[in-house]
Amino acid sequence: MATATKxxxxxxxxxxxxxxxxxxPLRWLPLAPATVMLLLFLGGPIAYCVYIAFTxxxxxxxxxxxxxxxxxxQRAFGDDDFRNAVVLTLVFTLxxxxxxxxxxxxxxxxxxxxxxxxxxxxxxSVVIAAWVVPxxxxxxxxxxxxxxxxxxxxxxxxLGLPSQNWLYTLPILAVSFANxxxxxxxxxxxxxxxxxxxxxxxTEAAEVDGAGGLGRFWHxxxxxxxxSIGTNLMLNTLQTLSVFGLIWAMTRGGPGNRSQxxxxxxxxxxxxxxxIGYGTAVALLLLLVGALFSVVYLRLMKEEV
Amino acid sequence: MRPTAPxxxxxTLAATAGLTxxxxxxGSDPDTVKVAYNRSTDNKxxxxxxxxxxxxKQFEKANPGKKVKxxxxxxxxxxxxxxxxxxxxxxxTAPDLVYEDTFRxxxxxxxxxxxxxxxxxxxxxxxxxxxxxxKTAAKAEDGKTYGVPDGTDTRGLWFNKEIFAKAGLPADWSxxxxxxxxxxxxxxxxxxxxxxxxxxxxxxxxxxxxxxxxFEMLLYGTGEAGGNPLYxxxxxxxxxxxxxxxxxxxxxxxxxxxxxxxxxxDALDPNVGTTVYSEWLPQGKLAIALDGSWLGQxxxxxxxxxxxxxxxxxxxxxxxxxxxxxxxxxxxxxGWTWAITAKSKNPDLAWKFIQQLQTKDNxxxxxxxxxxxxxxxxxxxxxxxxxxxxxxxxxxGLVKNTHYRPTTPVYPQVSTAIGEAMEAATTxxxxxxxxxxxxxxxxxxxxxxATVAAGGQG
Numbered sequence: 001m002a003t004a005t006k007x008x009x010x011x012x013x014x015x016x017x018x019x020x021x022x023x024x025p026l027r028w029l030p031l032a033p034a035t036v037m038l039l040l041f042l043g044g045p046i047a048y049c050v051y052i053a054f055t056x057x058x059x060x061x062x063x064x065x066x067x068x069x070x071x072x073x074q075r076a077f078g079d080d081d082f083r084n085a086v087v088l089t090l091v092f093t094l095x096x097x098x099x100x101x102x103x104x105x106x107x108x109x110x111x112x113x114x115x116x117x118x119x120x121x122x123x124x125s126v127v128i129a130a131w132v133v134p135x136x137x138x139x140x141x142x143x144x145x146x147x148x149x150x151x152x153x154x155x156x157x158x159l160g161l162p163s164q165n166w167l168y169t170l171p172i173l174a175v176s177f178a179n180x181x182x183x184x185x186x187x188x189x190x191x192x193x194x195x196x197x198x199x200x201x202x203t204e205a206a207e208v209d210g211a212g213g214l215g216r217f218w219h220x221x222x223x224x225x226x227x228s229i230g231t232n233l234m235l236n237t238l239q240t241l242s243v244f245g246l247i248w249a250m251t252r253g254g255p256g257n258r259s260q261x262x263x264x265x266x267x268x269x270x271x272x273x274x275x276i277g278y279g280t281a282v283a284l285l286l287l288l289v290g291a292l293f294s295v296v297y298l299r300l301m302k303e304e305v
Numbered sequence: 306m307r308p309t310a311p312x313x314x315x316x317t318l319a320a321t322a323g324l325t326x327x328x329x330x331x332g333s334d335p336d337t338v339k340v341a342y343n344r345s346t347d348n349k350x351x352x353x354x355x356x357x358x359x360x361x362k363q364f365e366k367a368n369p370g371k372k373v374k375x376x377x378x379x380x381x382x383x384x385x386x387x388x389x390x391x392x393x394x395x396x397x398t399a400p401d402l403v404y405e406d407t408f409r410x411x412x413x414x415x416x417x418x419x420x421x422x423x424x425x426x427x428x429x430x431x432x433x434x435x436x437x438x439x440k441t442a443a444k445a446e447d448g449k450t451y452g453v454p455d456g457t458d459t460r461g462l463w464f465n466k467e468i469f470a471k472a473g474l475p476a477d478w479s480x481x482x483x484x485x486x487x488x489x490x491x492x493x494x495x496x497x498x499x500x501x502x503x504x505x506x507x508x509x510x511x512x513x514x515x516x517x518x519x520f521e522m523l524l525y526g527t528g529e530a531g532g533n534p535l536y537x538x539x540x541x542x543x544x545x546x547x548x549x550x551x552x553x554x555x556x557x558x559x560x561x562x563x564x565x566x567x568x569x570x571d572a573l574d575p576n577v578g579t580t581v582y583s584e585w586l587p588q589g590k591l592a593i594a595l596d597g598s599w600l601g602q603x604x605x606x607x608x609x610x611x612x613x614x615x616x617x618x619x620x621x622x623x624x625x626x627x628x629x630x631x632x633x634x635x636x637x638x639x640g641w642t643w644a645i646t647a648k649s650k651n652p653d654l655a656w657k658f659i660q661q662l663q664t665k666d667n668x669x670x671x672x673x674x675x676x677x678x679x680x681x682x683x684x685x686x687x688x689x690x691x692x693x694x695x696x697x698x699x700x701x702g703l704v705k706n707t708h709y710r711p712t713t714p715v716y717p718q719v720s721t722a723i724g725e726a727m728e729a730a731t732t733x734x735x736x737x738x739x740x741x742x743x744x745x746x747x748x749x750x751x752x753x754x755a756t757v758a759a760g761g762q763g
Contacts, residue, residue: 059390061412061714148570168570252510255573256734271387273721274412 053281059274072281082282084257085265089241089289092176092261097240100180102233105187110217112188113195124188131185139249142178143167146250171251171259178246183239187232194228195221230301237293241286262286337372338654341392341400343385344377347579349609352602352674356667364661371654376400381575383512386717393418399648401655407442407640408513408710408717410452414445415714419644421449425656431663431681438709439680443642446713452642453659455668456677459598459636459703460518462486462622468592469620472496479622482629483523483556486593490565493592501585502565503593507557508728509721510575516720517637517710520727522595523553525708526626526635530759535719536711543711543719543752546726546741547759552627554730554737561731567591569732583610586619595624598700602676605694616695623703636703639710640680678704715751722747 053072057065076082108127112120130138145151146166153163166174198221206216222229244263247253253260253268260268262282270279344354354377361373378385386409392398393413405413413419426432432440435454443452466476472493480486490502506519524534529549536543560566567585571577582603585591587610594600604612623634643662645655661667665683672679673693678701679685691697710716725747726740735743749756 058416059387060409060416060418061718063415063417148568165568165570168573252575254508254510254728255570256728256732272383273718274390 049280050284052277053284055277056275057277057280059271059276061274065277068277072278073285075278076282076285081257081260081265085260085262085282086289088172088259089261089286091172092179092243093237093240093293095173096176096179096183097236098233100176101183101187101236101240102229104180104184105232106191106229108184108188109191109195110221112192127185127188130182133182135182135243135245136249138178138182139246142174142181142246143250146174146178167251168255171255175247175250175259178250179240179243182246183236186239187236190228190232190235191225194225198224227301230297234294234297237297238290241290241293262289334372335651336370336654337374338402338651338658339374339376339400340402340404340658341376341378341389342404343382344379345609346379346381346576347583347609350603352607356671356674360658360662360667363667364658367661368657371657373658381512382406382514390416390418393646393648396648396650399646401646401649401651402658403644403646405443405452405642405644406513407452407454407642407712408517408720410443410642410644411445411712412714412717413644414451418647419451420647420649420652421445421447421451422453422645422656423449426450426453429660431660434681434683436680436682438638439640442640442680442709442712443644444712452644453663454640454642454680455662456672456675457638457640457680457704458678459638459700459707460522460596461598461624461636461700461703463586463594463596463600464620464622465586465589465592465618466620467618468493468497468500468589472592476620478620480625481633482625483526483627485625487556487559487565490560490593491563494563494565497592500589501567501591503560503595504567504572504581504585504591505557505560505595506572506577507561507566507731508573509724510573511577512575512724513720514578515727516723517639518596519557520553520723521637521708521710522624522635523556523627524549525637526624527552528626528630532708534759536713536716537757538711540757542755542757543748544759545745545748545756549627549759550744551737551741554726554740557727558730558733558737562733572731573728587612587615589618598678598696598703599676601694601696602674607674621696621699623706632706634703634706636707637710638678638704638707640677718751719748722751 054067054069055065056062056068056071108123112123115123133141143150148163148165148167152166156163202220202224203216206220211219242263243261244267247259247261247264248267251259253264257265263286266279266282266286269275269282340357342353342357345351354375357375361375364373365371378388380388386406389400389403389405390413392400393403403419405419410419439454439457440450442454442457444450462480464478469476469478472489473496474489474492478489480489486503493500493502505523506515508515521535525532527534527549529547530537530544534544534547534549561569561572566572567577571580574580581591581594581596582600586594586600587604601615602608603610604615606613624636626633626635643659645652645659649655662671665687668679668681668684669687669690671677672684672690676694676697678697679687679690684690685701711719722744726744729735729740729743730737745756
């Protein structure tokens with residue numbers, strides 16, 4: 001609890017304005033419950049997780065837990081399945097978050113700006129409906145859409161096109177598409193807000209100067225919403241990196257391990273193979289991947305145009 | 306008086322501690338026995354729930370003031386095990402009594418989740434009624450017994466006589482070796498289009514269903530390593546994948562590459578087991594199924610998918626050995642046990658509930674509703690049991706040639722590795738030889754190097 005006292009008492013060492021001494025202990029009193037709660041329920045488990053990652057803890061089948069140092073991490077880097085999971089995670093993130101959700105969200109937002117009110121309302125509510133559906137429900141919906149006797153193949157049949165077995169042949173594409181379907185609304189909302197912030201005068205001035213639609217978009221709109229793009233990319237990537245339920249419901253990471261992204265791999269190691277320690281180590285590595293992405297985006301956002 | 310930092314902290318801590326302890330729903334009430342069991346993922350199937358509710362009623366009547374709290378966990382077997390293992394880790398959430406698959410029990414014993422029952426069993430006359438193989442099902446490496454089995458099962462071939470008639474195959478079909486199974490499947494594929502000729506479970510998603518009903522039914526029929534193709538109990542070592550192992554994978558590869566089985570994406574669906582008995586077999590879409598003795602329970606009036614004609618439509622045949630070598634048939638057996646958790650606060654009451662579950666009437670009723678093969682002599686002779694289900698005598702007869710899975714703590718991990726090898730060979734991602742090789746690598750890490758090569762081809 002010493003840390004709690006230190007953290008909580010920190011503000012008293014650099015008072016914003018010299019006040020009467022009597023108020024000082026009381027000043028952080030409102031913060032104390034929150035601080036203690038955070039330490040107990042967030043800091044504690046995180047510290048425990050970091051500790052587990054360095055042990056050989058098992059869910060079942062072992063009578064004791066020992067400290068094994070960096071074994072789990074060494075094992076991960078030598079594990080073909082782990083490498084496969086990293087590649088698939090990157091593919092999934094790039095396809096569904098960077099390319100899919102982002103571009104589609106921006107396109108929708110841009111188009112909706114020019115649309116009439118009823119069209120806007122309708123499109124908005126359809127896209128947002130996909131987003132508010134719980135992840136697991138969306139997973140089952142899309143499983144029903146993609147499976148061999150599913151809606152997609154029924155449609156293709158009806159159009160006279162050859163039916164596909166996406167969940168078996170290209171599962172990572174199927175789950176990426178599912179994630180785009182589900183997550184685009186978030187990007188759309190962020191970009192709608194950003195676009196409505198652009199002053200009309202500027203776009204009008206550009207129009208008078210003879211800039212075409214694409215030119216205006218490229219030279220005016222994009223630079224003006226650069227910060228929103230950065231923020232959105234960061235939030236999107238972090239959300240996508242940790243997608244589990246959607247993939248689990250659709251493919252369980254299969255067939256083979258062709259759609260086993262890091263979160264699914266982690267679950268498989270920790271709970272199917274009972275290797276809690278190894279699974280937790282992989283979780284920490286996933287955290288690193290997320291941190292790397294965040295650092296890149298933060299750097300991008302810092303640069304002045 | 307001015308409140309100082311430590312005081313405030315202490316107060317907040319006390320408040321938060323109060324908050325945390327009122328969650329959890331632990332309630333280690335000395336008069337309540339908490340029973341965790343797996344509820345079927347098929348919402349129409351509730352006979353286990355009904356049976357337990359009935360036993361709970363009897364128990365509460367016989368023991369005034371005592372209560373039973375049933376904790377159903379609706380999940381696939383793998384997920385059920387994970388959930389229960391997590392519950393057993395903490396005294397706050399540990400149930401008193403858990404329903405444990407015999408294939409996981411040794412793993413959970415090793416993890417210290419369960420308590421030995423020897424002291425109770427010594428004073429329990431009914432224990433003499435249990436057959437010896439059943440008594441050893443929940444015996445750990447330390448020689449103590451940790452669970453009371455309530456039935457077992459066997460596996461064999463189910464086939465649809467109507468489809469067989471269309472394909473010109475006999476109604477008393479009984480294949481002598483693997484090849485005859487494949488030949489029958491090829492004939493059906495040719496003569497009865499639109500029907501799946503043969504289902505053998507495969508891959509990771511169905512879990513132990515694939516490994517036991519699919520792979521081990523093949524592997525134990527190869528006669529590899531003197532009849533212990535997975536684990537050598539004498540040497541206490543795991544057997545690496547030899548010729549029998551690759552032959553079994555090769556059989557699977559043949560079934561799926563020649564399109565004698567279901568579409569691969571259906572085969573790798575985690576719910577394929579449910580699809581087989583609730584859709585494919587009753588709808589006449591599947592000719593031969595390598596499956597368990599319990600299938601019939603689903604088609605009874607009380608089952609999840611009533612199908613009155615099933616006993617006329619379906620025949621059963623023993624699974625043959627690879628080349629028909631002695632004894633000619635092969636079967637695998639598993640089963641479930643009732644075990645008391647190590648962190649249980651009411652072990653005595655939990656034991657009382659086990660006794661209630663195992664009154665002769667309850668034991669007979671349970672084996673009938675769950676379509677289990679009896680593990681008690683008195684139950685096996687009960688006319689109610691012997692006449693309960695068409696085919697029960699056939700499947701009880703397979704017990705003579707049955708095999709049990711290695712009862713070691715790491716078996717579940719080995720099983721997962723087998724599932725991966727099956728999936729790789731079935732999908733064609735790697736050749737049977739390569740899949741067996743990567744199984745060997747995994748096995749060495751699981752067994753900490755305690756492996757031995759199978760005879761002949763190491």
